């Protein structure tokens with residue numbers, strides 16, 4: 036079994052401030068994690084370490100059985116899929132959606148004169164259909180709605196068959212329908228045994244796709260709680276993480292939290 040991610044007593048300090056503080060956390064390949072926490076908790080910083088885009092100040096970070104600092108990070112990054120709000124900015128607006136996905140196989144953003152193997156073309160077609168983008172394959176990326184863009188970026192990220200897929204707030208800024216469509220697709224993708232280990236950052240329990248297995252709750256750079264969602268996501272852990280009392284409910288694997296009224 037591949038050790039997908041292992042952080043051991045990791046701290047990340049900037050301007051003498053611990054942005055991550057003593058984080059110990061591991062992810063196995065069958066697990067699908069949600070990282071939940073308020074603004075400024077350190078979630079994106081954690082993503083940067085997990086995608087080998089930055090280094091810890093203290094402690095060790097191992098990604099896909101490789102220890103950061105002792106591995107060619109460019110090779111390692113090819114094994115990781117990552118979608119963040121910055122991903123869309125790197126895609127040319129006039130790029131066809133088909134090529135947004137296809138060019139991932141060649142690690143380029145924007146088609147030039149490359150020749151693509153038919154096996155890659157077929158894989159791109161399959162993934163476009165899987166993420167409900169078949170009808171948009173010949174549209175340009177710049178004309179897509181935010182929800183369609185998110186799906187196109189995730190489709191691009193899975194084109195290379197990554198061993199770890201990280202999604203930083205994939206449903207931020209989406210309308211209700213687009214959010215629900217995306218969550219259904221993420222849920223379906225998470226359920227497939229052939230899918231990679233997944234880590235998704237969100238601010239909202241409502242955005243946890245059913246089928247995600249674990250939650251890590253972060254506040255001020257420290258882990259408040261981590262483990263299987265069913266045991267770990269509670270009114271108490273939410274209060275510890277967001278510093279206010281909540282009522283938490285769940286139906287069919289979907290969660291909802293509202294502030295607990297004052298007695």
Ligand SMILES: Nc1ncnc2c1ncn2[C@@H]1O[C@H](COP(=O)(O)OP(=O)(O)OP(=O)(O)O)[C@@H](O)[C@H]1O
Pocket residue numbers: 049050054072073074075076077078079080081
């Ligand atoms: N390189 C850096 N230098 C100084 N401060 C930093 C640096 N990187 C992050 N921070 C600070 O660390 C804190 C955590 O940032 P981070 O982006 O990881 O939080 P987050 O949980 O993703 O927040 P949000 O939910 O608002 O996106 C913030 O206060 C941020 O300003």
